[in-house]
Amino acid sequence: MILLGELALWIALPVGIWGAVAGFVGGRKERGDLVLSGEHCVYAVFFLLVLTSAGIITAFVTDNFEYWYVANYSNRELPLFYKVAGLWAGQRGSLVFWVLLLSFFSAAAVFTNRTKNREFMPYVVGVLLTISSFFLVVLLFADVNPFERLPFAPADGRGLNPQLQNYWMTIHPPTLYLGFTAFTIPFAFAMSALLSGKLDTRWILITRRWILLSWFFLANGIIFGMRWAYEMLGWGGFWFWDPVENASLLPWLAATAFLHSIQIQENRGMLKVWNMGLVTLTFLLTIFATFLTRSGLIESVHTFAENTKIAFIFLAFMGVMAGCSALLIAWRYPQLKSENQIQSFLSRESAFLFNNLILLGAAFSILWGTLFPLITEGLTGTAIAVGPPFFNRVNLPIGLALMALMGIGPVIAWRRASRRNLVKNFRMPVIVGSMVVAALFLRGVHHGMALLTFGLSAFVMTIIIVEFVKGTKARARIEGEGHLLAFYHLVSRNRRRWGGYIVHVGVVMIFTAFAGVAFNRELIQTVDPGDTITIGSPFGHEYTLTYQGLSSPRGKNMVRQAVALMTVERNGRPIESLTAEKVLYVKWESSPLTIVGINSYILEDLYLILENVNDLGGAFENEAGAQRATFKVQVNVLVGWIWYGGFVVTLGGIIAMWPSRGSTRTAPRTKTGGKRPALAARS
C-alpha cells in the first residue's frame, strides 16, 4: 500500500499536467474530447491522491520508520488516533493533505457542473489542475517528498510534538485546510470567466455557495484554533498574534470583504474589477497562509517549518498567479466597467464599500506586522518582531468600526437612504446602546474601549432584532401569513440575507468576548498542600482554591504526568474541582507540556495553570517533599462567548449555505455533448 501510494503520487503529476493542458487547449479550440479528458484527470488526480494519503497513513499505522516523515512525526507508543492524524502533522504530509482536499473539491466542482455551466468548465479544469500540479511538483522535487527513505530504519521514531497530541489536532487543521482549498473553486471560476469573456454575474452566482463554504470553514477553523490555544498553550489566552494565526486570519478577512462586495456586483452591477481583484487576493492569501506555515520563514509556535527552499518556490508561484490574474483583468478591463455608480453616500453599497476598505485595512496591517521581521531583517540585518501590542492597537479601532458598520449596513437601503429614515431607524438602537453604556458605567465599568464595545454590541443586536421583527411583520402583511409562518418564510426565502444577520449576531458575541479581556483577573501564588488561593471575580463573588497535592499517573505515550488537584469553592460553596498538569511525552522528555484546568460559566471561566513545580523530578516519583507548586489562577471574563458566538456563526453559516429546494435539480445532457460531431455524423 505504501509503495502504491508513492507511485500514485508520481502518476498524479503527469495526469494533472495533461489535464491542465487539455482543459486550456480544449477550451480554446472548443475540443470537447480534450475537455472531457481534462475532467477525467480531475477525478483521476483525486483517486491517486487518496491512494497517496492511504499510503502515508499506512506507513504511520504500521510504524514504518524507514520513511523520514514517519520517523520524525511518530513513535511506537503514539496512540492510533494521532498516527492517522500524522498525515497533516508535519510539512510534507500536510502538503499532501492540502492537495488531497483541493482535488476533492475540484472533483466535486466538476461533478456538480457536469451538465450545467459548461461554458466555464474547460478553463476551470485547467486552473484547478494547474494549481494541483504545482503542489505535486513541490512535493516531488522540493525535498519534501513524504515517501523519502532513510538509509536505515531506526528502531523508533522521534515522536509527535506534544502540543499536537490533543484532540483539536484532528479538528482544527483539517477545518482550516478545507477553508483554504475550497476558495480555489471561486478563483478558478473567476479566472475562467476572464479567459472565456463571460463576465456577467454568472460566475458569482455559480460560486456563491463555494465562497460561503470556504468562509464557513475558515471561520470555524480559526475559532477551533483559538480554543486549542486556550486549552493547550498554557498562557491563558486564545490569540497570540502568532504569524501562522495571522496567516489564517488574512484570507478570512479578504473572503469576508469579498462576500460583501459580490452583493454590490449582483445588485448594482458595480465593482467588477474590484471583485476580480478580491477573489485573486483571497486565493493568494490562502496560498500565502500555506506557504508561511510550511516554509519556516518566520518563527512560529506552529512547528511545521523545516525547509526554507519551498519558500522561494511558493513565492514564485504566487508571483506568477498574481501576474497572470492582473494581466487577465487588464485584458478584460473594458468589459469589467461598472454598469452603475454609487448614487448616494447614504446607501448600502456605500456601507459595503467601507466595510471592504476596513477589512482590507485590517488585512494589510496584519500582513505588515507579520512580515515586519522579514522586512527589517532584509533592510537592517536584524529581525524585529512586532508583538501583540501593535496588532491590538491597530485592530481594536478597526474592529469597532466594523461593528458599527454591521449595524449601519442592514438599516440602509440599496441605492439611497433618506436622512429622515436613517434617524428614525437608528433612534431606538442608539438609545439601547447608550442605555447599556450608562448602566454599565453606573455599575462601575469605566474601561473606555470596553464600554464602547458593549455599547456598539447592544446597538448592533438591537438593529438585528428589529430587522427580524420588521421583516416578519412586513412579510405577514404582504403575504397575509401568521407571524410564525412569516418568520419561517422570511428566513427560508432569503437565507443568505437572514443567515448573514445570524452570523453577525455570532460575530458581535465574539467581539463582546474580546472586550471582556479588559476585566480579567490574575494571581500567581506558590503553595503547599492544604494552602488556599483566593481570587475575586469582577462580578462580585470570590473563588477559593485549596491545593490538595500532586499525583503522578502515567497515560499512553507519556513518560510521566504531574497532576495538581485543587478543590474549589465559590463564595464558600463547593463547586467542581480543577486539575492542572505538567506532562512529559515519550521522546519529548526535555519539554514538559502544560495542560490547564478550566471551569466554564456563562459569564466567566476559572482558569488554572500549573506554572511550576519546585521539584518536578521528585513530583514525578510521587515524593512527599516535592509537592510545592506555583499556580497561575485567572478569572477570564466573557471568554465563553467566543465559543457561543462560534456556534451562532456556524448556525448562521449553515442557514446561508443551505441549498434551496430547486438547487439540486440538474439539466439533462443536451445534444451538444456525446460523440465528436464529425464521428456522430458519420455513424
Next chain:
Amino acid sequence: MGLIVGVILVSAGVILFVMMPVLRGDWAVMGRSDDEVTEVDARKQTALRGLRDAEYDFRSGKLDQADYELLKSDLARQALEAMEEESAAGHLIDEGAPPEAAAKPAESTTSEAEGDRLEAEIARVRKGMAEGRTCSACGHLNVKKSLFCTGCGGRLGEVPTEARDAVSG
C-alpha cells in the same frame, strides 16, 4: 509480484480513464444547455430580487415613498428589458400561458418556490406596464403607480390614494 500487478493495474486504469475520451471521440458538453441560467436570466432575476428587497425596505421604513417609486420603476424597467431580450431570443412563452408554464426553470441557486414568486412578479410587472402611465413630456410608458418617468426623470403626478393606503396599512 502482487505489488507490481497492482501498480500496473492502477497505472493502466488511470491512463485508460484519462485518455478514453480522446481515443473514443467522446465529446463533453461545451455549450450552455437550454435549461440553464443565461446572462439575461441573471439580470432579470437580479432586478426582480431587487424589486422584492425594495418592497421590503419600503415596508420596513428604510425607503421613502418617492425613492421607492423611483427605484421600483428603475428595477421594473431592467426586468422588462431583460424579458424583452429573452422574448427577442425566442425563449419567452406565449402571453396567455399560465405562470407555471411561462416560467423557465429557475437558476440553479433559486428555489422553485422563489422561481414561481419571481415569475408572478414578472406577471405583475407586465400587467403594471400594460396599465402603466405614459409620460406627458416624453411619451415613455411607465409602470403603474410610478411617480417619476424612467425615460426622462420628470414627475408623473401625485401619489395615488390606494398606494398611500397600502403603505399606511
